[in-house]
Amino acid sequence: MTSDGGSGAAAIRVEGVSHRYLPARGKPVLALDHVSLEVREREFLALLGPSGCGKSTLLYLIGGFLPIGEGLIEVGGKRVSEPGPDRGIVFQHFALFPWKTVRENVTYGLAKQGLPRDEQTRRAQEFIDLVKLSGFEDAYPAQLSGGMKQRAALARTLAIDPAILLMDEPFGALDAQTRILMQEELLSIWQRRRKTVVFVTHDVQEAVYLAERVAVMSARPGRIKEIVDTRFSVSGPALFKSPEFVERVDHVWNLVRGEAIAAQGGAA
Amino acid sequence: MTATLWRYTPLLLIFVIWEAGTQTGIISKWALPTFSAVVAAWLSLMQGGELLYHAAASLMRGFAGLGLAIIVGTTLGVLMAWVKPVRLIFNPIVQLFYPMPKSALIPIMILWLGLGHASKIVLIFLGCMLPVTISAFNGARGVEPVLIWSARSLGATRGQVLREIILPAAMPEILAGIRTALALSFVLLVSSELVIAREGLGYLIGWLGDGGVYASMFAVVLTVAGLGFVADRLYLMLMKRSLAWRE
Ligand SMILES: Nc1ncnc2c1ncn2[C@@H]1O[C@H](COP(=O)(O)OP(=O)(O)OP(=O)(O)O)[C@@H](O)[C@H]1O
Numbered sequence: 067m068t069s070d071g072g073s074g075a076a077a078i079r080v081e082g083v084s085h086r087y088l089p090a091r092g093k094p095v096l097a098l099d100h101v102s103l104e105v106r107e108r109e110f111l112a113l114l115g116p117s118g119c120g121k122s123t124l125l126y127l128i129g130g131f132l133p134i135g136e137g138l139i140e141v142g143g144k145r146v147s148e149p150g151p152d153r154g155i156v157f158q159h160f161a162l163f164p165w166k167t168v169r170e171n172v173t174y175g176l177a178k179q180g181l182p183r184d185e186q187t188r189r190a191q192e193f194i195d196l197v198k199l200s201g202f203e204d205a206y207p208a209q210l211s212g213g214m215k216q217r218a219a220l221a222r223t224l225a226i227d228p229a230i231l232l233m234d235e236p237f238g239a240l241d242a243q244t245r246i247l248m249q250e251e252l253l254s255i256w257q258r259r260r261k262t263v264v265f266v267t268h269d270v271q272e273a274v275y276l277a278e279r280v281a282v283m284s285a286r287p288g289r290i291k292e293i294v295d296t297r298f299s300v301s302g303p304a305l306f307k308s309p310e311f312v313e314r315v316d317h318v319w320n321l322v323r324g325e326a327i328a329a330q331g332g333a334a
Numbered sequence: 335m336t337a338t339l340w341r342y343t344p345l346l347l348i349f350v351i352w353e354a355g356t357q358t359g360i361i362s363k364w365a366l367p368t369f370s371a372v373v374a375a376w377l378s379l380m381q382g383g384e385l386l387y388h389a390a391a392s393l394m395r396g397f398a399g400l401g402l403a404i405i406v407g408t409t410l411g412v413l414m415a416w417v418k419p420v421r422l423i424f425n426p427i428v429q430l431f432y433p434m435p436k437s438a439l440i441p442i443m444i445l446w447l448g449l450g451h452a453s454k455i456v457l458i459f460l461g462c463m464l465p466v467t468i469s470a471f472n473g474a475r476g477v478e479p480v481l482i483w484s485a486r487s488l489g490a491t492r493g494q495v496l497r498e499i500i501l502p503a504a505m506p507e508i509l510a511g512i513r514t515a516l517a518l519s520f521v522l523l524v525s526s527e528l529v530i531a532r533e534g535l536g537y538l539i540g541w542l543g544d545g546g547v548y549a550s551m552f553a554v555v556l557t558v559a560g561l562g563f564v565a566d567r568l569y570l571m572l573m574k575r576s577l578a579w580r581e
């Protein structure tokens with residue numbers, strides 16, 4: 067199903083990467099087993115797979131947060147060794163700084179870029195408005211709902227305009243309407259700012275709709291099972307009813323379902 | 335306001351029983367002067383200015399020692415948590431000295447630093463530093479890795495992460511440790527001044543006691559208790575305000 071998909075060089079190259087967690091108590095957990103994956107420059111790639119298959123782990127490795135024990139990860143042709151603002155990440159559980167207000171959270175990365183104070187404030191406001199959190203600038207994370215925290219985390223990462231966006235179920239806590247709004251905003255930012263996006267989700271339709279390619283992972287230990295091309299000739303609302311879209315969603319669904327069953331069998 | 339008053343009625347009751355017990359002779363006047371005599375003694379100590387003079391000396395020593403303990407203890411605890419060589423060097427030292435009764439240091443400090451301010455300040459510093467160090471260490475160890483990762487991917491350097499992420503994330507535990515240290519500083523202050531000093535509230539208690547002026551001695555003891563209480567309340571207020579983000 068994979069096709070040429072543009073001649074762009076690899077933005078992210080993952081080659082034969084395995085990751086083993088070594089908890090202080092208990093047995094080591096093999097989370098990733100020889101994963102290889104290439105994400106092209108300016109590509110929107112979705113990562114699908116059953117819970118616990120290592121999607122977050124893969125993002126953490128690309129982000130440079132975990133040491134790479136086995137294999138190789140390159141970003142922009144350079145070996146990943148530590149985190150950096152070229153790779154913005156939206157964490158599954160938001161990871162907002164609880165002692166900072168929404169505005170202070172969003173400003174944090176902008177200050178690190180050395181922007182003048184009023185430019186920081188202006189830009190922070192722009193992204194707070196974008197995620198529809200106007201009026202909550204001075205609220206602390208503890209005062210926000212799950213969906214609001216998620217949007218604050220989105221604003222914080224988008225504001226620093228990273229070349230690569232690593233997003234771990236970034237819309238998971240949102241209601242259906244907000245989710246659609248945020249999907250459109252993300253697509254528009256991706257198109258305007260020409261970013262590379264790696265997008266983890268559990269929602270097959272969302273993956274097929276947003277991404278150019280969908281990588282389906284197998285149950286733990288995670289591997290890339292299949293990569294499905296999900297670019298279509300139709301666009302806009304008509305896409306959802308087009309036969310090619312429906313067929314592709316169905317195909318990905320079957321892949322994911324197979325893995326979900328395998329995961330349960332493994333757990334039982 | 336009335337709620338606060340009601341909360342402290344048991345305390346008021348103790349003073350009433352005290353007064354009634356000593357006035358009727360149920361409690362011997364030799365064991366305990368009447369409450370009214372203690373109040374009168376307190377007023378005269380205030381008017382004479384002795385109380386203020388000795389209190390100022392004590393508070394200065396307390397603040398200096400505790401302030402040093404907070405600065406050094408917090409820095410050391412955070413560094414121990416996140417810089418391995420610092421942990422390897424200081425962990426055994428901290429573990430060895432933490433359970434030691436700090437009052438055992440009193441004679442050593444006096445031997446080394448004399449009868450004046452320095453011996454008390456260093457004693458309080460040494461005694462109060464370890465509770466702060468240990469709470470800062472535990473708080474800093476407990477910081478969620480994703481917070482550190484967030485900061486790093488937003489462009490923070492390792493040093494900035496230490497100051498801007500780990501320190502505030504550990505703040506609730508650090509502040510709790512400082513509260514313990516605050517109480518401990520009063521204990522060390524008064525006991526070291528009681529042992530040997532030329533001024534201070536502890537010295538005043540000892541001096542009045544030796545002279546048999548028991549009403550005045552009790553007045554100073556009550557002053558120490560009151561100061562400790564007020565300091566703790568003020569500290570709690572400050573702590574609540576700086577942790578407002580926790581809701
Ligand atoms: N800190 C850790 N210590 C030990 N094992 C871990 C740790 N973090 C994750 N794991 C294990 O590694 C595996 C992969 O975890 P990971 O969080 O990457 O999965 P995931 O695909 O993101 O799951 P989900 O869809 O539920 O978010 C899981 O089986 C998990 O139990």
Ligand SMILES: [Mg+2]
Nearest residue numbers: 121122158234
């Ligand atoms: Mg995950």
